[in-house]
Amino acid sequence: MLPNELTKKRRSAEERRPKERRAKTPEQALSALMRLCARAEKSEGDARRLMRGWGVPEADAEKVLARLIRDRFIDDARYADAFVREKLRLSGWGEYKLRTALQRKGIARETIDAALRQIDRTGMTDRLAEQLVRKARNTRATTAYELKTKLIRYGLSLGYDYETVLDTVSQFVKETEPCDDF
Numbered sequence: 001m002l003p004n005e006l007t008k009k010r011r012s013a014e015e016r017r018p019k020e021r022r023a024k025t026p027e028q029a030l031s032a033l034m035r036l037c038a039r040a041e042k043s044e045g046d047a048r049r050l051m052r053g054w055g056v057p058e059a060d061a062e063k064v065l066a067r068l069i070r071d072r073f074i075d076d077a078r079y080a081d082a083f084v085r086e087k088l089r090l091s092g093w094g095e096y097k098l099r100t101a102l103q104r105k106g107i108a109r110e111t112i113d114a115a116l117r118q119i120d121r122t123g124m125t126d127r128l129a130e131q132l133v134r135k136a137r138n139t140r141a142t143t144a145y146e147l148k149t150k151l152i153r154y155g156l157s158l159g160y161d162y163e164t165v166l167d168t169v170s171q172f173v174k175e176t177e178p179c180d181d182f
Contacts, residue, residue, distance in 0.1 A: 023055035030064045037073040041082045044074055045106030076107050080115035088119065092131045095119065097159020128160050128168050136172065148173045 024032065029051050036042060036050075044065060051061040068074040080102055087093040087101070095116055102112045135154050141147035148169055155165030 024051075026056055026060040026064050029054055029056045029061070030067060033064065033068055034071075034073055037068065041079045042074055043076055043079045043105045043107060044069070047074055048106075077111050077114065079105075080107050080111050081118065084115045084119065088124070088127070092127045092158060094124065094128070094155075094159030094161070094164075096161065100159070124160070125164060125168060128155060128158070128164065129172065131155070131158060132168060132172055144173055 032054075033042070033047055033050065037047075047065055047068060048061060051064065056064065065074070083102060083105075084098055087098055093101075099112055099116065102115070103109075132151050132155060136147065136151060139147060139150050139154075141150060151169045151173065152165055155169060156162065
């Protein structure tokens with residue numbers, strides 16, 4: 001083997017190794033989180049997760065988090081409102097999926113409920129119909145029944161309730177085979 005090839009093999013092995021993160025001091029974590037929060041909304045759960053990854057001790061992490069909240073860099077209510085608006089507008093998510101995602105982020109139930117109360121319910125049905133029309137164009141189905149089941153599954157995966165999905169799909173797919181399953 002040529003020396004140049006050995007160097008390439010060593011370099012590729014080094015590149016494959018995961019980079020180790022340096023532990024941050026609480027001051028470094030605070031300034032890093034301030035920069036991140038200035039660019040995009042972050043939740044308390046996001047900040048805690050990042051600080052855990054940076055190796056910030058739990059007691060120091062709570063002090064940093066308290067400072068970020070006091071200085072209004074982090075506000076879970078503002079985060080939940082922005083999250084709901086973004087996922088509704090860009091991704092077309094339904095209420096169930098939004099609620100679940102916010103719960104996974106560690107947002108309080110009252111905050112989630114307040115953010116979801118601001119949803120335009122009639123607009124959600126229209127967005128669901130748009131999503132289903134777009135999905136129907138790309139869905140292969142041999143029968144109307146098969147198309148209907150695929151669209152119902154897709155609507156449920158977006159986080160809409162069963163009744164809304166069923167009504168919207170039924171309006172969209174007119175000719176279905178008789179079936180007692182729905």
